[in-house]
Amino acid sequence: MAASPSTARAINDRLALEFLQDEGPLTAGQLKALTGLSRPTVADLVERLQGSGLVTIVGETGGRRRGPNARLYGLVADRAHLAALDVRTQSVTVVVTDLLGATLAEAVLPIGSDTGTEPAVEGAAALLERTAREAGAVRLHSVGIGAPGLIDPVTGELRETSGLPAWHRRLVAALQERLTATVLVENETNLAAVAEQRVGAARDRGTDSFVLLWLGFGVGAALVLDGKVRRGASGGAGEIGFLPVPGTSGLPSATACDGGFHTLAGSAGICELAERHGLFAEAGPQEPPAAAVVRAAHTAGAAGDAFLDALAAPLAVGAAAISAVLDPGRVVLGGEVGQAGGTALASRVETRLAEMSPLRTEVVASSLGGAAVLRGALLTARDAAQNDLFAPPG
Structure with missing residues (x-):
């Protein structure tokens, strides 16, 4: 059944808005080429979107062209403001952007392990409010x-988890209470x-399935299969720190990942391995010490090469376990x-993995590093804003 005129207009408007979001300012002619719509249809939707306050004229194309056909249309950047929080065990990082993703303000708040739950929550919430005002x-x-x-796959709420500060869970609830904004946690x-x-590193690489092996202060994994993040029945898919592996003195338990993959691939384990190879480095603020020693290995000659070889071995074990089950x-x-x-490091892990598994698995390094969490949180916030602002009226 053919779509009604109003439904067709809504679909066309959203399509144009998404191109303006992804491609930046465009002329009516460029919108016509990208959407495949007729010139009169594009002219009508541009007029509608200007009237709704979502689109405005932001300039003109090259010096030779003037007039209506040269006008560049772009999203109204301040139509909505977005925020993202990266909540770590002992810190919170906040960034506020406009609808186009341009950073307007950012801040970091260290939170010591001796800080009480309510002071920690109040400090983090106040940081967000202050950064938004700035x-x-x-x-x-x-x-x-x-x-x-863990995020409960049914309720979408952060579950109470042993070993993590109580203020993490309370912060999400507090922000939902204090703000009129849509608050999303992942x-x-x-x-x-x-x-x-x-x-980042998995974009435009010819497949929509991959596994992110997170290596920071601790370890974890995220599973993206057929283009979608898979969370598992309880939200715990990717808790690879609990994976039993050879090379440790024991086994992990239901309440602690000591003895699991975390022991070998967490920051402390990597630093111990580096010390055995005579490598030391000072980490920057909020940086895992392991990142500093791994970075130093690139200029440490034979000792650095030997360390990277040794580090690739346990990382390949974790990657092999994932590959054997999921074949990402x-x-x-x-x-x-x-x-x-x-x-x-990635090439070394790929070589070791190929020796353990018959499944061809490419290993690549992150292009975003620790900043990926904030970037992903902003993308999630932007998606929510788009779903609201780009939705048809009524």
Whole structure:
């Protein structure tokens, strides 16, 4: 059955808005070419979108062209303001952007392990509100939050998890109470995978399935299969830190990942391995110490090469376990450590993995590193704003 005129207009409007979001300012002629719509239809939708306050004229194309056909149309950037939070064990990072993703303000708040739940929650919430004011955001439309821990696949809420600060869970509820914005929370590694998929190392690589192996202070994994993040029955898919592996002194338990893959691939384990190879480096603020030593290995000569060879072995074991079950075709070494390792570490892991598994698996380094969590949270917030602002009226 053919769509009604109003439905067709809504579909065409959203299509044009998405091209303007992804491609930037466009002329009516460029919109016609991208959408495949007729010139009169494009002219009508541009007029409608200008009237709705979503689109405005932002300039003209090259110096030779003037008049209506040269006008560049773009989204109204301040039509909505977005925020993202990267909630770590001992810090919160906040960024506020406009609808186009331009950063307007950002800030970091360290939160010590001795800080009480309510002071931590109040400090993080106040940081967001203060950063929004500095950005000129009178009202936030959507807020994306990346946090460690499990997200309930039914309720979408951050579950209470042993070993994580109580203020994490309370913060999400507090922001939902204090803000009129849409507040969305997701596991930090899943958000990093969304960012790598859409703007990072997994973009345009010929497949819509991959696994992000997060290497930061701790370890984790995100599973993207057939283009979608897979969370598992309880939201725990990718808790690879609990994976039993050879080379540890024991086995993990239901309440602690000591003895699991975390022991070998977490920041502390990597630093111990580096010390055995005579490598030391000072980490930057909020940076996992392992990222510093991995980065230093690139200029440490034979000792650095030997360390990277040794580090590739346990990472390949974790990647082999994932590959044997899921056959994703690609593993992205993510987080600050994965980015610091770069091609030198990724190629070593790929070689070791090929020796253990008959399944062809490409291994690549993250292009976003630790920033992927905030980037993924912003993409999630932007999607929510688009679904609201780009929706047909009524």
